[in-house]
Amino acid sequence: MFDGHVALITGGTRGIGAAITTMLAKNGVRVAAGYSKGQDAAEALQKKLTAGGAQVSVHQGRVDQMDDCARVTAEVLARFGRIDFLVNNAGITVDKTVRKMTADDWQNVLNVNLFGAFAMTKAVLEHMIERGSGRIINISSVIGETGNVGQANYAASKAGMVGFSKSLALEMSRRGITVNVVAPGFIGTEMVEQMPKAALDAVVEKIPLRRLGRPDEVARVVQFLLEDESSYITGAVYTINGGLDM
Numbered sequence: 001m002f003d004g005h006v007a008l009i010t011g012g013t014r015g016i017g018a019a020i021t022t023m024l025a026k027n028g029v030r031v032a033a034g035y036s037k038g039q040d041a042a043e044a045l046q047k048k049l050t051a052g053g054a055q056v057s058v059h060q061g062r063v064d065q066m067d068d069c070a071r072v073t074a075e076v077l078a079r080f081g082r083i084d085f086l087v088n089n090a091g092i093t094v095d096k097t098v099r100k101m102t103a104d105d106w107q108n109v110l111n112v113n114l115f116g117a118f119a120m121t122k123a124v125l126e127h128m129i130e131r132g133s134g135r136i137i138n139i140s141s142v143i144g145e146t147g148n149v150g151q152a153n154y155a156a157s158k159a160g161m162v163g164f165s166k167s168l169a170l171e172m173s174r175r176g177i178t179v180n181v182v183a184p185g186f187i188g189t190e191m192v193e194q195m196p197k198a199a200l201d202a203v204v205e206k207i208p209l210r211r212l213g214r215p216d217e218v219a220r221v222v223q224f225l226l227e228d229e230s231s232y233i234t235g236a237v238y239t240i241n242g243g244l245d246m
């Protein structure tokens, strides 16, 4: 399916990102997984996957710092020589109602989730343009479409990713680079498991399929979009949310 392709996955060492890293690495992609603070998790995942014969590197860097994005890109190119796929997956939440939300709460979430996708894309884009090929996947969220109490900053960042992705898809349409969005619903990762149990139960009650999604189910959609046969898909938003937005 993949043959020596190289993927850079931001936030690729935990949660959904780790599932993407794992699935791609097991299917022959050489994967560079980024992280910001969780060095132990990063090294544990790298060890596990390389023991199974995969080629995986891990890279510390903040996606909201352009210098870090440039450094990580240089590290990946030095290690693997090319970058075929960029998955902008790193994301955070700082949940508060707008009345209680501070400017910092707003800015921090927008910086990591939206500016981070822009900054990482900027760091990789010229390389993809030079090669005349590339795939960029931005991980948004169902919340970007529906909104959610206590998540105005997060919803704005995730809705913003859709507009960013469609604009970039148009700009790159004659350069062999496709840009798509994967918008998960509620997936069982630390980000969701930190919600109070009562709130989580109420969420599951509203999901037509009556369960949280699994990280590997999201990874499958990302992998599909990265396959050669998906080359006619660009500017699209793929939802995976158990029917939550019907």
Ligand SMILES: NC(=O)c1ccc[n+]([C@@H]2O[C@H](COP(=O)([O-])OP(=O)(O)OC[C@H]3O[C@@H](n4cnc5c(N)ncnc54)[C@H](OP(=O)(O)O)[C@@H]3O)[C@@H](O)[C@H]2O)c1
Binding pocket: 010, 011, 012, 013, 014, 015, 016, 017, 034, 035, 036, 037, 038, 039, 041, 061, 062, 063, 064, 089, 090, 091, 092, 112, 139, 140, 141, 142, 183, 184, 185, 186, 187, 188, 189, 190, 191, 192
């Ligand atoms: N879980 C869900 O239900 C759900 C639903 C819809 C969309 N999403 C989106 O899916 C993506 C992954 O979510 P998740 O649930 O897997 O989250 P998670 O388990 O909390 O993992 C987040 C990842 O992002 C990295 N990260 C955070 N801040 C960063 C920064 N400033 N620079 C670089 N990396 C940073 C973290 O690195 P460290 O390990 O170093 O902290 C970690 O690897 C996010 O964009 C999230 O918004 C999640």
